[in-house]
Structure formats: structure tokens, C-alpha cells
Amino acid sequence: MLAHAARTGPFFSLGLVYATDTRGLRQVTSFQYVRYISGQIVDEETAESIRRKRRTDWKRKQRGQRFLDHAIIHVRAGKGGNGCVAFHREKFVPYGPPSGGNGGRGGDVHILPTPHLTTLSSVSPSIRGVSGGTGQGSWLNGKHGVPTIVKVPLGTIVKELLPDDPRRAKNEYEAEEEGLEGLELPEKRAKLRASRWVHYPDYEEDNKQRSEFKEAERTLYRDERIRRVLRKQRMTSPIILDLDTLEYDESTEDPNAPLGVSRQQNLGHLLATGGAGGFGNPHFLGQDNRSPKFATRGYEGEWKSFSLEMKLLADVGLVGMPNAGKSTLLRSLSAGRAKTEVAGYAFTTLNPVIAVVRVAEDGSFEGDDQLAVHDETWAEELKEREMMENGEFAFSMTRNQRPSSGKPEASMNSLESFRFTVADNPGLIEHASDNAGLGHSFLRSIERSPVLVYVVDLSSDSPWDALRVLKGELEAYKPGMSPKARMVLANKADLLGGDGQDPEAVLGAKEKLRKLEEFVEKEMKVCTQDAEGNVLEERPLVVVPISAKYNMNIRKVVGMLRDFVEEAREQEKLVVHVEKPVQEETEPEMVEFEADEELEEDWRPEPRT
Numbered sequence: 001m002l003a004h005a006a007r008t009g010p011f012f013s014l015g016l017v018y019a020t021d022t023r024g025l026r027q028v029t030s031f032q033y034v035r036y037i038s039g040q041i042v043d044e045e046t047a048e049s050i051r052r053k054r055r056t057d058w059k060r061k062q063r064g065q066r067f068l069d070h071a072i073i074h075v076r077a078g079k080g081g082n083g084c085v086a087f088h089r090e091k092f093v094p095y096g097p098p099s100g101g102n103g104g105r106g107g108d109v110h111i112l113p114t115p116h117l118t119t120l121s122s123v124s125p126s127i128r129g130v131s132g133g134t135g136q137g138s139w140l141n142g143k144h145g146v147p148t149i150v151k152v153p154l155g156t157i158v159k160e161l162l163p164d165d166p167r168r169a170k171n172e173y174e175a176e177e178e179g180l181e182g183l184e185l186p187e188k189r190a191k192l193r194a195s196r197w198v199h200y201p202d203y204e205e206d207n208k209q210r211s212e213f214k215e216a217e218r219t220l221y222r223d224e225r226i227r228r229v230l231r232k233q234r235m236t237s238p239i240i241l242d243l244d245t246l247e248y249d250e251s252t253e254d255p256n257a258p259l260g261v262s263r264q265q266n267l268g269h270l271l272a273t274g275g276a277g278g279f280g281n282p283h284f285l286g287q288d289n290r291s292p293k294f295a296t297r298g299y300e301g302e303w304k305s306f307s308l309e310m311k312l313l314a315d316v317g318l319v320g321m322p323n324a325g326k327s328t329l330l331r332s333l334s335a336g337r338a339k340t341e342v343a344g345y346a347f348t349t350l351n352p353v354i355a356v357v358r359v360a361e362d363g364s365f366e367g368d369d370q371l372a373v374h375d376e377t378w379a380e381e382l383k384e385r386e387m388m389e390n391g392e393f394a395f396s397m398t399r400n401q402r403p404s405s406g407k408p409e410a411s412m413n414s415l416e417s418f419r420f421t422v423a424d425n426p427g428l429i430e431h432a433s434d435n436a437g438l439g440h441s442f443l444r445s446i447e448r449s450p451v452l453v454y455v456v457d458l459s460s461d462s463p464w465d466a467l468r469v470l471k472g473e474l475e476a477y478k479p480g481m482s483p484k485a486r487m488v489l490a491n492k493a494d495l496l497g498g499d500g501q502d503p504e505a506v507l508g509a510k511e512k513l514r515k516l517e518e519f520v521e522k523e524m525k526v527c528t529q530d531a532e533g534n535v536l537e538e539r540p541l542v543v544v545p546i547s548a549k550y551n552m553n554i555r556k557v558v559g560m561l562r563d564f565v566e567e568a569r570e571q572e573k574l575v576v577h578v579e580k581p582v583q584e585e586t587e588p589e590m591v592e593f594e595a596d597e598e599l600e601e602d603w604r605p606e607p608r609t
Ligand SMILES: Nc1nc2c(ncn2[C@@H]2O[C@H](COP(=O)(O)OP(=O)(O)OP(=O)(O)O)[C@@H](O)[C@H]2O)c(=O)[nH]1
Pocket: 320, 321, 322, 323, 324, 325, 326, 327, 328, 329, 341, 342, 343, 344, 345, 346, 347, 348, 349, 350, 374, 375, 376, 425, 426, 427, 428, 491, 492, 493, 494, 495, 546, 547, 548, 549, 550
């Protein structure tokens, strides 16, 4: 059994341990945990790091695809309800007039950006609108389908897929034509009729012989051809939306709207229109046809495919080489709440993670604790497990049990006065702008932060080289991106200068910092230019030495970040008042439906004789 376990995967045991490999039985050690991984017997710690590394490699191979920042959705707006065939009946009126109601319109599908979502994972890949209700007797029309609203995070870009895009699903017309493929002409005709007409019970055959029905059928197909041409015209101008602003429509917010006036819901942007409802039989009433025994079925709504792409929105974006300590910094800025992995190898972080920084009136922030240490994730987990095993959490209360002061700011010294978001991004390496490393998948998200901060490892041999690469990559990805950078954080300052007792080490550390500052002063000046290329402003970046792990100098960083964010927010206001454009109605009469050459005429009903 041991041999079997050894061959099939990691094997753990406690006690006097024998682990086997294919070469035979060996005594390893006694009374300790061991693991058997890839033909090697390793201790707990090494096993853990191997496991994490493997997971990272596997995720890296997927190029960050597990993070849902892009998605393809297939949208089908609601189908129109069927019309109804009915006749009015009343005492002493045995043969009343036709009284079938029309079908209701199918529900439209809209898209609405919301600040409450952060990924596209909650967006269903196939979305169906609500169908319209069927018409009823006594002239009762069917209900209109209620609109469906697809909620997406702020900062989503929506693009309708073009007809030649292989990712697109077929539209409503293509689906029908596919269903008719390979059928003989009479069968096609029968199928088309069945999907378009409702007949009075037992009158189907009779209706088909009647000239009034044939006339109605011809009109229906003419009408359909107009719709089809209009639909094709719409396909030539695909929908493209950049949903990065919260749209504020005054009509939705009027608290004084009088009773009985329905307060309009903010629907967002229209993606696909619902199908028209079918006509009830009174529609076909005419001089020659006093008792029409047929009605039409509702039309299909529009079927469309869209690509959604999300660009994360955080006030501050951390930019740095792998292992510079960005994730550690995010954890210290957010009192350890940010769930981002910290480990001593490159590309630990594979997806951008956003955390909120809460600043109090006196300049302190949540997590402003000199004694806190933000260690590597595995070490923190190990520590926690140990504490749990020692029973230290036995009597601790859950958040709900703790007496509440009623204020969410209770964990801070004084009241919260400002908050902003920071994004921890995966490490940037040379040629990331050519999609090396994790490349474009996160450069996209860096692009959206109005304030960027470089994080470098001060304990490395040449932190200035890292800065040069970082700036170059930002510029190469998108010219004009590097001026968004506001400061350089020289992290891991605790590793320099020894314990502070050795004057030479302290001098060396100071010298290194001075050299970095000199480089930044000389090479990293940020100039803003106007459209003609004239330099408007030239400002140097500030260099701040910090230790993210031991929470040193972080308070100063928070203060400076706050100023930058306030300035950036002034510049681009997040909430804008949008006036909805008045949509021009296209007149169907203006369309020449003869122009639609691709329509097959062969299976259309014969002309009137
Ligand atoms: N001594 C010391 N070590 C630090 C400090 N900040 C981070 N580290 C260590 O540096 C290593 C890398 O830290 P991470 O926060 O994972 O680095 P990262 O920039 O997020 O790396 P990637 O996600 O791979 O891009 C870890 O071993 C951290 O414990 C610091 O201020 N002082």
C-alpha cells in the first residue's frame, strides 16, 4: 500500500516512517512528518513551497485567464408573445366579432455598470430576455416582457462581435435558416408557417386554402423582409460602450415624484431589442374577411454576442518588478485584510488585487501599527495553525458576538475621513509590453489607475535599473502612461544598515538611497505636455524608503497617496450627468427591401393568382 501511495502522489505519515520509491523500501526518519514528492522525500516546509510553486506555474501557463476580466456573452432578447384567435360571445350574440388580443413585446436586454461588482464572474455567458405574454380573448393584449438588466463592474468595455468573428453565436435569422437546411420546399414552407401562425382549432387546413390568409401571409413576409434589412443595417454599426462612469439619470432619483407616476428605473444601455408581439385575429378583419380564424406568433428578439473586457479601477496602482514587495505593501496598507499572496519567488501575484485604505482624521490609517509584521503567506498560515492548535482562539468571539460600538470605524483610533483603493499588480518584467511574463493581461488594469507608484527592492544590487525598465515598459505599452507615476517606494529598507549599530553599514545604506534619489532626480522627471508637445510641467518623483514587512514609514506614504488621489479625483470626476441621446426612429418606408439580394425567394409563398 505504501508503494502504491508513493507512486500515485504525495505521501505523508507520522511515526516510524518507511517511504518507498520504485527502488525499494527505505527507512527515512522517525517520528516526524515527511512527504514524498516527485521521487524525493522532503520535509513539510519544502513540500509547501514546492506545492505553491507548482500551483503558480500552472496558473501562469494560463496567462491569467482564470481571473475573469474578459468574457463573451450571448444575448437573446425576449420573444414577442403570440397573438390570440378568439371571438366575442355574449348572451343573444352567438357570432360576435373577433376578439383575440395581441401578444406582448419581448423584453429588451440592457447593460448597467455598477460599483458593487469587481469581476465579471457573476455575468452569465448566455442571457435570455423575458418573453412577452400571449394575447387573450376579450381583446386582452399580452404583457410586455420586463427588461433584463445585465450588471457589470464599472470600467467594463462592451463590444458587439462582428458577423465575421468566429466567437459570435448565430443570430435569430441564421438559426432559423439552419433549421430549414436540407428540407424540401413544401416541408420548408410548412415549417415556416407553423412558426408564424396560430389557427383557430380545426381551421388550419381551411385557413390555408383561403385567399385572405395567403394575402396576410404575403404581407407578413414583406414586413419580415423590411425587418431583416433593418437588422442587417444595425449590424454594420456594432455597439461599442466604455462603461467607466456611473451614470446618473435625474429621472431615476426624484424622491418627490407624485404617487402614480412610475419612477423610471435606470436601465443602462440597450444591448438587444425584444421581438414584436404577434397580432390577434381582429387585426385581420376586413371587408372580405369578417371572421378571421388566424393570428400571428410573436417575433424572435435580437440574438447578439458581445465581448466584455474589464479594466480595473483603483485610485492607485502599484508597479514593480516581481518580488519587490508589492503584495506585502498592500497588506500593510490595508491592515492585512487584502487577500493577496506573499512569497519569496517571482510571479506570486497573478491577478490584480484591490484593497481599500482607510485614513483617519489625524492621518493614521487602519493597520497603522508599528508592531505588526506582514510575513509571507505560508509563515502566517503556519503561525495561525499553531495558535489554533494551542487553543489560543478557543474563547475568542466571532465578529457578531463582539460588543459593537455601532460604528464601523471602531477599529481605528479616530473617525475615518478618507478612503481610497490600491491595486496590487503582478510583477512587470522587461518586454512585458510585448506580452512577456503576464504581459498585457494586467498592463490593461494598470492603465486605469490615475495614480501609479513604483515599488523597488532597495536591498537589490541596482534598484535604479529596475526603475529604468519599469518606466520603459509603461511607455512602450502606451505612450503617456509613465507621467501618471507619482512616487518611488524604496522597499525592504530594513535589510540595509544592519541593526543600526554598525556605522559603516548605516553609511552604506544612506549612500545607496542617495544614489537612487540622484537617479530619480536625473532620469525619472515626469513632464506633462500639451497636444503640440510643449512641456507644461516638469516634476521629479519623490523617493520614500519604507519597509512594507515591518510597517515602517507607511504612514507617510499614506498621507502622500491621499494628496495624490485627491488631486486625481479633482481632475476626473467619477459621477457625470449623462443626457441620454434621443434615438432617431428609422422609417421602414424608406427601406427598399428589394435590395436584399441574399433572401431566397424560392420558399416564399406563391404570388396571388
Ligand atoms: N525584509 C523585508 N522583506 C520584504 C519586505 N517586503 C517584502 N518582503 C519579502 O519579499 C518577498 C516578496 O514579497 P511579495 O510581496 O510577494 O513581492 P511582490 O512584489 O508582490 O512579488 P510578485 O507578486 O511576484 O510580483 C517576500 O519574501 C516578502 O516577505 C520588506 O519590507 N522587508
